[in-house]
Amino acid sequence: MDIAEVTKRSGLRASTLRYYEEKGLIHSVGKPGERRRFAPGVLDQLALIALGQSAGFSLDDIRAMFLPSGEPSIDRQLLSAKADELDAMVKRLKAMSNGLRHAAACPAESHAQCPSFQRLLKAAATGALERQQKLAKPVTGLRRKAA
DSSP, rough: OOOBHHHHOOOOOHHHHHHHHHHTTOOSSSSSSSOOBOTTHHHHHHHHHHHHTTTTTOHHHTTTBBBBTSOOOHHHHHHHHHHHHHHHHHHHHHHHHHHHHHHHHOOOSGGOOOOOHHHHHHHHHHHHHEEEEEHHHHHOOOOOOOO
């Protein structure tokens, strides 16, 4: 199927498809210099790319989820680690939501006088500090081994 059909069926721009091809996420099957053509399975690959991105995986992580043939080969440990990361994020966001709801309905005259709001501020400051420390350290995440 040519690039116009893939853009129509996937809803992605041609520039996005070319970028994904450049990053090694998808592969065209036509000859160089001709209009790009893709195997029908590219739509499944694009769906997996979209799912991976929505889960927070980097394009490099997603590329490692495909064999050179384009078939998926997903590291279950990587999925489990990402699920743990998302669970922790949900927990932090829920705590933040609860704190904000409390602050909105708090009977204290000032948020500065509200112990719950002060705990929320402290947690936010601690989280910001932890994120800065993580950015300063080299990342050693789970990656698929090169075959």
